[in-house]
Amino acid sequence: MKVLWAPWRMGYILSNDKNNGCIFCPGKDRDGDEERLILSVNRHTLVLMNRFPYNNGHLLVAPVKHVSGLEQLNNKETLDLLLMVRKTVEILKEVMNPEGFNVGLNLGAVAGAGMEEHMHFHIVPRWKGDTNFMTVLGDVRVIPEHIRNTYEKLLPHYREPH
Numbered sequence: 781m782k783v784l785w786a787p788w789r790m791g792y793i794l795s796n797d798k799n800n801g802c803i804f805c806p807g808k809d810r811d812g813d814e815e816r817l818i819l820s821v822n823r824h825t826l827v828l829m830n831r832f833p834y835n836n837g838h839l840l841v842a843p844v845k846h847v848s849g850l851e852q853l854n855n856k857e858t859l860d861l862l863l864m865v866r867k868t869v870e871i872l873k874e875v876m877n878p879e880g881f882n883v884g885l886n887l888g889a890v891a892g893a894g895m896e897e898h899m900h901f902h903i904v905p906r907w908k909g910d911t912n913f914m915t916v917l918g919d920v921r922v923i924p925e926h927i928r929n930t931y932e933k934l935l936p937h938y939r940e941p942h
């Protein structure tokens with residue numbers, strides 16, 4: 781089986797990161813959200829775009845709490861996380877019209893987690909015959925323009941109640 785979410789895809793640290801090098805800790809300052817490709821932050825859950833996506837629209841949904849596993853979340857945090865996974869799938873369906881999804885968790889480095897200390901769901905929209913987006917793009921170090929475009933398209937949907 782092909783490894784879908786290889787650790788190298790997450791092998792980056794934002795140079796302007798103020799949250800101890802953890803891209804999944806939203807911090808208190810919301811001004812940098814666009815730069816960090818954060819689509820949504822509420823009390824318990826955040827959604828951001830993967831800078832090294834498998835496919836266009838590859839999103840990450842994480843608890844606000846810096847934890848490595850589901851067992852460290854209480855019921856409310858777990859429910860909120862899963863509701864946001866559901867909302868994210870709904871938004872991607874609406875905006876990108878995919879034919880399917882891969883939704884999953886890599887828990888622990890041995891399972892392929894690139895940032896194992898802060899757990900996160902991967903949500904990858906799939907189309908028939910799609911190819912690995914980053915292979916097509918090559919080894920880019922800057923955020924390609926179309927990732928920004930996708931961000932702009934998705935953002936208003938996170939402001940609407942679902």
Ligand SMILES: [Zn+2]
Nearest residue numbers: 802805846898
């Ligand atoms: Zn964190």
